[in-house]
Amino acid sequence: MKCTVLSDNRSCDSRLSTEHGLSILLETERHRILLDTGASDLFIRNAEILGFDLSNVDYVFISHGHSDYAGGLRYFLEHNQKAKVIASPDAMSGKFFSKRGNLHSITADWPEIDAARLILIDQTCEIAEGIHVIAHIPQVHPMPKGNQNLYLQNANGDFIHDDFRHELGLYVDGLLFTGCAHSGLENILAACPWPVHTVVGGFHLLDGLETDEEIIVLTQRLKTKYPNAKFYTSHCTGDRVFEVMKSVMGEQLQFFRCGTMNEWREYADH
Numbered sequence: 001m002k003c004t005v006l007s008d009n010r011s012c013d014s015r016l017s018t019e020h021g022l023s024i025l026l027e028t029e030r031h032r033i034l035l036d037t038g039a040s041d042l043f044i045r046n047a048e049i050l051g052f053d054l055s056n057v058d059y060v061f062i063s064h065g066h067s068d069y070a071g072g073l074r075y076f077l078e079h080n081q082k083a084k085v086i087a088s089p090d091a092m093s094g095k096f097f098s099k100r101g102n103l104h105s106i107t108a109d110w111p112e113i114d115a116a117r118l119i120l121i122d123q124t125c126e127i128a129e130g131i132h133v134i135a136h137i138p139q140v141h142p143m144p145k146g147n148q149n150l151y152l153q154n155a156n157g158d159f160i161h162d163d164f165r166h167e168l169g170l171y172v173d174g175l176l177f178t179g180c181a182h183s184g185l186e187n188i189l190a191a192c193p194w195p196v197h198t199v200v201g202g203f204h205l206l207d208g209l210e211t212d213e214e215i216i217v218l219t220q221r222l223k224t225k226y227p228n229a230k231f232y233t234s235h236c237t238g239d240r241v242f243e244v245m246k247s248v249m250g251e252q253l254q255f256f257r258c259g260t261m262n263e264w265r266e267y268a269d270h
Helices: 042-050 073-079 089-093 145-149 185-191 212-225 239-252
Strands: 002-007 023-027 032-035 059-061 084-087 096-098 118-120 125-128 131-134 150-153 159-161 169-172 175-177 198-200 230-233 253-255 261-263
Touching: 002 042, 023 175, 032 169, 042 073, 084 089, 145 150, 185 212, 212 239, 230 239, 239 253
Parallel strands: 032 059, 059 084, 084 118, 175 198, 198 230, 230 253
Antiparallel strands: 002 023, 002 261, 023 032, 096 150, 125 131, 131 169, 150 159, 169 175
């Protein structure tokens, strides 16, 4: 199993461009899965530089309806004629807004998708051999404070706090992809009924919102409950937050950037 980061806020390769978005290519023995599409076609351009042909991707997974994760989907579908699109119907129909700074839309511009290529998810299920999608994540543990400025617009035109029912997680062979983890990293892990050895994605822990103490307590719980799991994050995880988490988790936590490649060959020990 191999992960290659194609779009992120940061880069470890001077040839690659960056943006506020996330896209990762996941390759397994059975499938090639694109995990989100970033905000634009940047992930395609970076993939070409890295020597990847995205036309043979089997699935594209859209974790939620925000434009920094689904904004590149239209470009992917122009480039790839076969991949099935995995998404929540609430992500496709929702109108999403941020009140960080001025009120502005963060709704993805969804292209038309052939029904034969669309897999709509409204409950946790296995969509292909070894590929599980986690839906309607229970909010048992604290939600990230960064959600306080995120809204959706209802049918009456009113702005209400986003409950993130449109957010999905993806599980493949011990790897859990969290997307942006608006539902909270602990909640997504708790909603996953399968053993996890690797967690990849944004954690939606923004600098200056949770206190250092709150981050430390969260990280200590993760380290205690998932002592053998490795965590890889970037995008919506703040630099300061990462430093605090790293002070507790050590090598169990790693940063990724555009161009980062990680490969896992052994699962039995986890």
